[in-house]
Structures are given as structure tokens and as C-alpha cells.
Amino acid sequence: MSAVASRSGAVAVLLPPSGLGGSLRRIAALVLRYTYLLRSSGIRLIELIYWPFLQMLTWGFLQRYLAGTTSPLAQAAGVLIGGVLLWDILFRSKIGFSTTFIEEMWSRNLGNLLTSPLRPFELVAALSVWSVLRLAVSMIPVAVAAYFFFGFNLLDLGAALVAFFALLVLTSWSLGLLSAGVILRYGLGAEELAWSLAFILLPLSCVYYPVSVLPDWLQPVALALPPTHVFEGMRSILLHGVFDVNELWWALGLNAIYLTVGYLAFRWFLQSAKVNGTLVQLGE
Amino acid sequence: MDERVTTSQDLAETVPVAETIPVAVKDLTKVYGTVTAVNDITFSLKPRSTVALLGGNGAGKTTTIAMLLGLVVPTSGEVRVFGADMARNRYQVAQRINFQSPYVDLPMRLTVRQNLTVYAGLYGVANQAERIAFLAEDLQIEGLLDRPTGKLSAGQKTRVGLAKALLNSPELLLLDEPTASLDPDTADWVRQKLKDYANSRGATILFASHNMAEVERLADRVILLDAGRILEDDTPSVLIEAYDRETLEEVFLDVVRGRAQRGERDGAGQARKAS
Numbered sequence: 111m112s113a114v115a116s117r118s119g120a121v122a123v124l125l126p127p128s129g130l131g132g133s134l135r136r137i138a139a140l141v142l143r144y145t146y147l148l149r150s151s152g153i154r155l156i157e158l159i160y161w162p163f164l165q166m167l168t169w170g171f172l173q174r175y176l177a178g179t180t181s182p183l184a185q186a187a188g189v190l191i192g193g194v195l196l197w198d199i200l201f202r203s204k205i206g207f208s209t210t211f212i213e214e215m216w217s218r219n220l221g222n223l224l225t226s227p228l229r230p231f232e233l234v235a236a237l238s239v240w241s242v243l244r245l246a247v248s249m250i251p252v253a254v255a256a257y258f259f260f261g262f263n264l265l266d267l268g269a270a271l272v273a274f275f276a277l278l279v280l281t282s283w284s285l286g287l288l289s290a291g292v293i294l295r296y297g298l299g300a301e302e303l304a305w306s307l308a309f310i311l312l313p314l315s316c317v318y319y320p321v322s323v324l325p326d327w328l329q330p331v332a333l334a335l336p337p338t339h340v341f342e343g344m345r346s347i348l349l350h351g352v353f354d355v356n357e358l359w360w361a362l363g364l365n366a367i368y369l370t371v372g373y374l375a376f377r378w379f380l381q382s383a384k385v386n387g388t389l390v391q392l393g394e
Numbered sequence: 395m396d397e398r399v400t401t402s403q404d405l406a407e408t409v410p411v412a413e414t415i416p417v418a419v420k421d422l423t424k425v426y427g428t429v430t431a432v433n434d435i436t437f438s439l440k441p442r443s444t445v446a447l448l449g450g451n452g453a454g455k456t457t458t459i460a461m462l463l464g465l466v467v468p469t470s471g472e473v474r475v476f477g478a479d480m481a482r483n484r485y486q487v488a489q490r491i492n493f494q495s496p497y498v499d500l501p502m503r504l505t506v507r508q509n510l511t512v513y514a515g516l517y518g519v520a521n522q523a524e525r526i527a528f529l530a531e532d533l534q535i536e537g538l539l540d541r542p543t544g545k546l547s548a549g550q551k552t553r554v555g556l557a558k559a560l561l562n563s564p565e566l567l568l569l570d571e572p573t574a575s576l577d578p579d580t581a582d583w584v585r586q587k588l589k590d591y592a593n594s595r596g597a598t599i600l601f602a603s604h605n606m607a608e609v610e611r612l613a614d615r616v617i618l619l620d621a622g623r624i625l626e627d628d629t630p631s632v633l634i635e636a637y638d639r640e641t642l643e644e645v646f647l648d649v650v651r652g653r654a655q656r657g658e659r660d661g662a663g664q665a666r667k668a669s
Binding site for chain 1: 424485491517521
């Protein structure tokens with residue numbers, strides 16, 4: 111090494127690690143890592159679109175069939191397919207967050223990351239940013255296909271769509287944080303949780319039916335979930351043309367609580383993994 | 395970019411002299427349930443020293459290194475790296491440290507260049523391209539830069555892992571079994587590179603190993619661990635002389651099997667030498 115010590119690059123020139131600049135650089139580095147990963151596999155890219163596309167087709171055809179029946183609700187434009195697309199925003203974002211995290215464990219890279227200057231909140235921020243980018247890759251082509259196949263234009267939801275999108279993504283991050291924390295603490299044996307956690311919300315958050323369908327005792331549980339308010343809001347627009355701002359505020363407030371709890375749970379599981387030595391065992 | 399660019403040397407100079415001891419471990423204990431992995435150990439490393447943590451399987455080497463890295467929280471005791479308490483302020487010094495272990499991989503699907511670029515970003519290396527080019531040439535991985543990391547042989551992966559560990563020109567390099575599963579030729583090459591790096595950078599190296607030849611070749615001090623305790627802490631030559639043995643391996647076997655204690659064999663050794 112000494113023979114080339116005078117060359118540029120012989121010693122690293124380091125940028126200050128602290129402050130916003132340092133954090134943004136590390137988040138960008140990690141997002142770059144995930145971009146490289148996606149680019150490295152065409153199959154992954156296709157898979158991102160494959161499942162939501164199938165979902166959209168299945169529910170779209172069902173909607174078309176029901177539209178021919180006498181049910182007035184079924185004939186209301188886009189309720190089912192809108193539910194599918196919005197649910198997929200939540201589900202795909204959650205999967206994007208969780209699988210990207212699990213990827214670090216599959217590749218036995220977590221030890222390298224957690225010994226680098228990367229802070230836990232920067233890891234979470236990178237996973238969050240990436241889940242949105244991955245979601246865009248996944249959902250934009252499917253939303254376009256929904257328009258061409260079934261004439262459903264997601265943009266008909268107007269400005270509310272942006273709010274719905276943001277609120278569902280926030281919920282997905284809470285779930286992602288929780289499952290990442292559990293996997294961190296209990297290892298890949300808990301991986302199933304990452305795949306199944308979002309499904310717990312499916313019957314309770316009233317994706318395809320109104321809250322009033324649920325038994326009285328279950329309705330408060332459903333209303334305590336942020337996505338319920340998003341789907342109620344969506345139905346309000348599509349069925350009655352009314353944009354219910356109250357539903358959005360409820361969803362936002364609940365998301366703030368869930369996201370805080372999710373992040374604290376992640377930090378708690380991370381600390382617990384350090385106490386129990388799980389992070390070392392993950393490598394070995 | 396208007397941020398002040400600084401070298402790791404500059405960073406070192408901003409830390410008070412009293413805090414520049416690379417590693418100070420005090421009364422360190424780690425208990426997992428009913429198993430005591432590390433049992434009340436105390437040691438410190440001098441700047442620019444190369445120290446081996448020597449011990450058999452389950453001696454506590456990996457746990458000790460993991461506590462130094464902040465991957466494991468001690469049950470009791472204290473770990474300070476460049477003066478920073480690793481349980482609370484790891485990020486103050488994380489940029490000045492790096493680590494390599496055969497039990498931790500770089501992402502397999504990424505090319506070597508992509509992996510090094512990502513880690514250069516994480517460590518805040520401003521001269522990324524130059525640094526990667528320099529390390530690629532120095533560690534003879536230029537031809538591997540655009541190959542997926544998962545397609546490399548064990549020896550090639552070790553060299554790439556070493557490049558990652560040296561990206562930020564660390565002042566403290568922690569290595570867990572740096573030549574595990576390497577053929578003798580590659581292992582020797584890696585040891586020479588580590589030696590060169592320590593000399594040229596003035597870095598401190600702490601490595602865990604149960605390869606005695608490696609320890610004798612690299613270390614100017616040996617901390618011998620058994621069942622989580624420090625049994626010996628001295629230079630290899632002093633230990634060999636104190637136990638009146640020919641090699642460090644013989645010393646190691648004496649110590650961990652409880653066959654002899656320091657100085658006990660002096661009489662027998664003298665008699666053998668006289669005969």
C-alpha cells in the first residue's frame with residue numbers, strides 16, 4: 111500500500127458525519143443500494159407489477175359482472191376497483207418496506223449496516239422512501255391499465271387521491287416498522303409476519319364494504335384503524351360525490367399515533383436484539 | 395457542496411488527547427440467560443497497535459468484538475472507543491471505525507463497485523471514485539469491480555470485504571477471523587495487506603482468531619480468552635518464553651487445558667535445554 115500512498119485515493123477524505131447533510135447522504139446511499147438491487151433483476155421488476163395487475167383484473171371483471179345485475183350499489187362506478195387499487199397502495203407499500211428490510215437479512219448485510227455510521231432513523235427513512243418509489247413502479251402501470259381495461263380513472267378521485275395515497279402509505283410504514291422490529295428481534299423465523307400483518311387489516315378496514323356492515327361491537331375497532339377512514343372517504347366520493355374531510359383528519363390523527371408507536375416499537379426491538387445478541391446470530 | 399471537507403486524521407485531532415485511546419474496555423461482562431459469554435474483562439489498546447483476541451470456540455471473542463462495535467449491549471461494564479461510550483455515543487466515532495467478518499456478507503446481487511459505492515456513501519467518503527480505484531488496485535480487485543459479489547470465490551470475497559473495511563481509512567479496524575476459510579496463500583496475502591495498512595495508516599487493529607500462525611505473524615500483543623475470561627495478555631514472544639514453548643499454539647493448549655501456568659515449566663524447560 112505504501113508504494114502508492116502518494117496517489118489520490120490513498121486516504122479517504124471524509125465528510126462530516128453529523129447534521130442533516132450527513133443523514134441525507136446516508137439515506138441516499140441506502141436508496142441507491144435498493145435501486146441497484148431492483149435493477150439487478152428483471153424478474154423482481156415484473157413481479158412488482160404482476161400481482162397488483164392480476165388483482166385489478168380479477169376485481170375489475172367482477173365489477174363489470176355486477177354492473178349487469180340489479181344491485182344499485184354494485185352499479186356505482188368504481189367502488190370495487192377503487193377499493194382494490196387503494197388497498198394495493200397500502201399492501202404494496204407495506205411489502206416494499208418489509209421485504210427491503212428482510213433483504214438485508216437474507217443477504218447477511220445487516221451487520222455491515224448497523225456497524226456503519228447509519229442511524230436507525232436513517233435506515234427507517236431509507237426504507238420509507240424506497241417503499242414509495244417501489245410503489246410508484248408497481249402501481250402507476252396498473253392504474254393506467256385499469257383505465258384502459260375498465261374505464262376506471264383513479265385520478266377521478268381528484269385531490270383526495272393524494273391524501274388517500276399519503277394516508278395509506280403512512281399506515282403501511284407503521285406496519286412495516288412493527289414487522290421489521292419483530293424480525294430483527296426474533297430472526298427470519300418471524301418472516302411470515304411481514305407477509306401476513308397487513309391482511310389483519312383487510313376485513314377490519316372495510317375495503318370493499320361500509321363500516322355499517324360490521325357488527326356494532328366491531329365498528330369501534332374498525333374506526334380505530336386509519337385505512338377505514340380512507341375507504342369510507344373513497345366511497346363517499348364515488349357514491350355520493352362528497353369529499354368528507356373529517357374522515358381524512360381522523361385517518362391523519364390515527365396515523366400519527368400508529369407511526370409513533372411503530373417507530374418506538376422498532377427501536378425497542380432493535381435494543382432488545384442488541385441485549386439478546388440476536389444481531390450477531392443473524393450474521394452467523 | 396459547501397460543507398467542510400475533513401480527513402479522518404483531522405477528526406482524530408479534534409478529539410482531546412486524553413480520549414484518543416482507541417479502545418478502553420473496563421469490567422466488561424455479557425450474560426445470555428444462564429451463559430456468561432464474556433466475564434469481567436478489562437483491557438485497552440494503544441494507538442497503532444495490532445492486538446489479537448485469541449481463544450477457542452465460545453471463548454467470547456466474537457461477543458467482545460460485537461460489543462466494541464455496538465452490536466451487542468454489555469450486561470455490565472464499559473466500552474469506550476476513541477473516548478466515546480459505545481452504548482450511548484457510537485455515532486460520534488462510527489466513521490473512524492470499520493469492520494470485517496466472514497459471517498457478514500455484502501449484498502450478493504450488487505456488483506463489487508456498487509457495494510463499495512454504497513458503503514462509501516454510508517461512511518461519508520468524499521473522494522469515492524478515487525478511493526475505490528485505489529483500493530481496487532491495491533487489493534487486486536480491479537477485474538472484479540463489475541462482477542456480482544455473489545459470484546466471487548471465498549478469497550475474492552475476502553479481498554472485497556477488506557476493501558469495504560478500508561474504504562473510510564479507519565483508524566480502528568476490527569476483524570473477526572480475517573482469514574477464515576482461505577487457502578494458505580490467500581491468507582498470507584491478506585495478512586500482509588493488513589500489516590501494510592496498519593503501518594501506512596498508523597491504524598489500530600483488533601482481530602479475533604484461533605489461527606496461531608496468523609496471530610504470531612500479525613499481532614504485537616495477544617489477549618488470550620477462555621470461557622469469557624482473559625487468561626493471558628502479553629506479547630507473543632513473552633508468552634512463548636514464559637511458558638517455555640516453541641510456538642504460540644503450544645502456549646494456547648497449555649493455557650486452555652490448564653496444563654501449566656506461566657513460569658511453571660521453567661524448570662523442565664531449562665533441563666531440556668541443558669540436555
